[in-house]
Amino acid sequence: NAGVMQNPRHLVRRRGQEARLRCSPMKGHSHVYWYRQLPEEGLKFMVYLQKENIIDESGMPKERFSAEFPKEGPSILRIQQVVRGDSAAYFCASSPPPQPDTQYFGPGTRLTVL
Amino acid sequence: GENVEQHPSTLSVQEGDSAVIKCTYSDSASNYFPWYKQELGKRPQLIIDIRSNVGEKKDQRIAVTLNKTAKHFSLHITETQPEDSAVYFCAASRDDKIIFGKGTRLHILP
Numbered sequence: 001n002a003g004v005m006q007n008p009r010h011l012v013r014r015r016g017q018e019a020r021l022r023c024s025p026m027k028g029h030s031h032v033y034w035y036r037q038l039p040e041e042g043l044k045f046m047v048y049l050q051k052e053n054i055i056d057e058s059g060m061p062k063e064r065f066s067a068e069f070p071k072e073g074p075s076i077l078r079i080q081q082v083v084r085g086d087s088a089a090y091f092c093a094s095s096p097p098p099q100p101d102t103q104y105f106g107p108g109t110r111l112t113v114l
Numbered sequence: 115g116e117n118v119e120q121h122p123s124t125l126s127v128q129e130g131d132s133a134v135i136k137c138t139y140s141d142s143a144s145n146y147f148p149w150y151k152q153e154l155g156k157r158p159q160l161i162i163d164i165r166s167n168v169g170e171k172k173d174q175r176i177a178v179t180l181n182k183t184a185k186h187f188s189l190h191i192t193e194t195q196p197e198d199s200a201v202y203f204c205a206a207s208r209d210d211k212i213i214f215g216k217g218t219r220l221h222i223l224p
Contacts, residue, residue: 031210042203042216043158056211091157101146101207105157 002027004094004106005074012112013082021077021109025094032075033103034060034067037089049075082113116141118206120215128223133194135218137204138186146207147180147187152217153200161202162189194222 005024013019025032031050035043045059049069060067064082069075079086089110093103117140127133139147148163164171164178164187171178175194180187191198199222204215 033212035214043214045211045213048211095210101210101212102148102160102163103212104160105150107157 004029004092004104006092006106006109008109009107010110010112012114014114015083016081019079019082019086019111019113021079021090021092021111022074023077023092023094023106024074025092026096026104029094029096029104031095031097032069033093033095034075034077035091035093037091037108039088043091046077079111082111084113087111087113116144116206116208116211116213118204118213118215120204120218122218123216124219124221126221126223127194129194129196131194133189133191133198133220135189135202135204135220136186137188137206137215138184139206139213140185141206141208142182142185144206144208146212147178148205148207148212149176149178149189150203150205150214151200152203158203191220196222196224198222 007022033048034046037043047060047067048056064080066078089108091108092106095103120137145166150158151161152158162176162178164180175192177190201217201219203217205212
């Protein structure tokens with residue numbers, strides 16, 4: 001059973017470009033979470049999704065950021081018009097029913113905005 | 115909403131000694147408390163967790179205790195080894211959403 005997969009592992013974008021981060025949950029997991037981690041800091045919750053539904057997006061900035069988890073395919077975190085402050089590691093985690101609180105993390109995508 | 119405080123932010127212990135990391139939470143409805151270990155440049159990995167119907171849980175050299183009344187929980191690592199050096203995060207969860215503490219950087223001294 002492969003773990004949580006994220007790609008790309010490293011992403012470099014210039015200011016104003018778009019960044020697309022992908023996350024494939026573990027097999028059998030129906031819940032996906034996205035977190036942002038700045039250097040030397042903790043994990044900040046961004047958004048929680050189930051298939052085709054956003055359950056909680058209270059941690060996600062209202063502008064430029066969006067997330068989806070379609071019926072088929074990976075979950076996507078999209079950042080439009082990136083700025084230098086978006087540079088961070090973005091981790092995705094997935095969890096299984098019936099205990100959706102037990103989360104397993106992917107390797108992360110390190111976004112660098114030039 | 116939930117707020118999780120973690121102390122200390124940095125901890126150095128001699129190899130073979132014990133390490134203790136403490137966390138407090140604010141939401142009395144939180145019912146799940148996982149601990150994650152993150153090595154430099156790697157993903158956070160779940161090392162142990164405890165639910166609110168249990169006061170203590172142990173797995174080899176790692177143990178976690180929970181005091182629901184005081185709303186605090188602790189991680190204990192005994193007989194520390196060099197590979198225990200990492201950042202440790204506590205977290206509290208209610209209704210699927212996990213809130214993390216800011217982390218403790220643990221250094222194991224030779």
